[in-house]
Amino acid sequence: MPVKWMPLLLLLLQMTCCFRSGNCGKVLVWPMEYSHWLNLKIILDELAQRGHEVTVLRPSASIFLDPQKSPDLKFESFPTSLSKDDLDEVFLLFVNKWIYEIPRDSGLSHSPLLQNVCERYSDSYLSLCKDTVSNKQLMKKLQKSKFDVLFSDAIAPCGELTTLAETIGKAEMWLIRSYWDLEFPRPTLPNVEYVGGLHCKPANPLPKEMEDFVQSSGEHGVVVFSLGSMVSNMTEEKANTIAWALAQIPQKVLWRFDGKTPDTLGPNTRIFKWLPQNDLLGHPKTKVFVTHGGANGIYEAIHHGIPMVGIPLFAEQHDNVAHMVAKGAAVSLDFHTMTSSDLLNALKEVINNPFYKKNVMWLSTIHHDQPMKPLDRAAFWIEFVMRHKGAKHLKPLAYNLTWYQYHSLDVIGFLLACVAAIAFFTIKCCLFVYRFFVKKGKE
């Protein structure tokens, strides 16, 4: 399970691409659902704005891909044996098993529970893949269209049909949904561009009722609480633990929650099924963001300079929150073991200690002070791959080597064979000379 690859977007040159000299290119997209699609969509809308023809492959089972919400994109829909509900169920099962049922310290790769769910997830995607490539009409149409580039989310199987290692080697350019505000500096290859936070934008005004609620917080300000779109079955007990802690602070709280209203809910807390998260994080009254640590939310908090209380749930969220803690912009809590007072103390710490605000403001400064905006860089490199049929000059030649060449095993093997041959002949010679003299001595 490529957990470390979660925040990746992959840009892959199609083998059969045709290049036209004009600025206008044809982009084929193999997308992913949920928050991944939201990020991809930002780039696709930008490409469409720049005049490119963007075609998104859309299985009929798709959950998030709504052509009506993306009027600038073309959607190539095709029937699948899975239904929308089937796919939704597989996703939610996958995520909920990961959050609730896997002992967190057992190590992902050794968890038989996750393996079972992974297999079901893989089987479902394999069926989607089969439905795609065995659809002759669709394949013929795609081939005729002569796309310039395939743009694919690396987390979505089927974007490449072959292994992950091969995909890494084949992709002309990698766009990573991260940057050095979130990451720690480390060596990176020239065909990797860090475009984290490309979806960030200034806040829009809040709906009137919500704005009134926010303003009613006075000088205390508000807390924004959201554990994302994929957590559905929080226990009543857990909801009460959270609600009780939130009720103790002088701030007003906006809580994204889709369950039974907890008994301990305080008068300062309002529950919403959906929050305009970016607009809230950009509001001057917002003091702290309680988040599960998804890359999109973390980047919105960095963009607007809001310190965080991180409650990571699954995938790369643990990593993201650990980074924010290490950079002094967040306090971390364990979703499974946290008590009301843990949450309360964490909120008080982040709200009252200026340390966190100062650090997240520095991350915000880094995020804004780049030579070029991440979205422009993403668009530039996609266009570059289209213009020049790839970006070979940025790809390490190591990708062309087999594994035994990469580790120099062929050279080592040859040298060992030489040594063995020399040793063999030397011993043979010695034996021959010895026998010769022994024989002579006997005569």
Added chain:
Amino acid sequence: MPVKWMPLLLLLLQMTCCFRSGNCGKVLVWPMEYSHWLNLKIILDELAQRGHEVTVLRPSASIFLDPQKSPDLKFESFPTSLSKDDLDEVFLLFVNKWIYEIPRDSGLSHSPLLQNVCERYSDSYLSLCKDTVSNKQLMKKLQKSKFDVLFSDAIAPCGELTTLAETIGKAEMWLIRSYWDLEFPRPTLPNVEYVGGLHCKPANPLPKEMEDFVQSSGEHGVVVFSLGSMVSNMTEEKANTIAWALAQIPQKVLWRFDGKTPDTLGPNTRIFKWLPQNDLLGHPKTKVFVTHGGANGIYEAIHHGIPMVGIPLFAEQHDNVAHMVAKGAAVSLDFHTMTSSDLLNALKEVINNPFYKKNVMWLSTIHHDQPMKPLDRAAFWIEFVMRHKGAKHLKPLAYNLTWYQYHSLDVIGFLLACVAAIAFFTIKCCLFVYRFFVKKGKE
């Protein structure tokens, strides 16, 4: 001798820097002579244009630093015990020993000849350093000036006063005079920016007489021949070897040469003490550039898409030419062993085989098709370091480790000590138990 570091420009945050909130900063420069100064000057002029106050430290022994040619820069001159002629002699001795007297296959680090010259070079620079830091008046003035950033050429000793490894760790940002058109892709750190070719610009018209000569070449075009500014004592024999080969081609030749006119000089060849190299390489009649492979010349050839015959002499020139050969944009010759026919064949090959033109045009495309111009990127990151007192978020934390921490020797040492202690006590216990029972057995 840090040969691999030759094409580097170093940007170092001064420890005592003071940051002002406005856009205007104060830059202190520790420069280098010859072609290194030409590159540095491009960046300094750009910074001055952007409104920054740029002060260049100028030893009285300086060869290339002419305040009259840089009206936008401030020069802080100070007396040195070395004269200009002393320094010039040391440089030329250094380079000429390297080119002519060091057996090329002996390996630089093992050459006692180079070591001697290196020592003289180091001694001269040490004397310059001493003259600088022991000049109390100068130091007081510099301290008072409260510079925001120290910008230094890493090849020039004294820019950092401490070792090279330490300098690498201390520098906030590295600007490398190279890019993926010249280099092969490899991992790189986030605080390293590849700004090769930042000095490149469109060609200006040639002087009338030179333009007439170039035009007289008709459809054959011209060859531009220059081995740079530091080769002074080419033998008469070598000059004749070159002149004879040049006389055999139908092209007109412009040869930068500062010695006795060779007897074999053909009517198609003109000798010049200095050439407007960039204007010639950007001229539509130019077919090939014969170069020693200095980074500046190679980048001008890439910028204008002119294939090369490389005759590397010293330092990173061998590397540069080898890269151009590997990328199919040049043919390489050995300065010491090449014959007239070698040079003639190389010229014919590069002029007549479209392979080289095609490849150098691709390098030119890569060079021009970047998200941001190299000079703008260089200026951005210098300004970033001034604005934010550094760029810590781009620096790997490994720089903060000592060598034994970096290699985890402290951890390994501790674990070994634990194992040793456990082994010691286990053996002691066994011995004790054994003796106890033996004693009991004897009783």
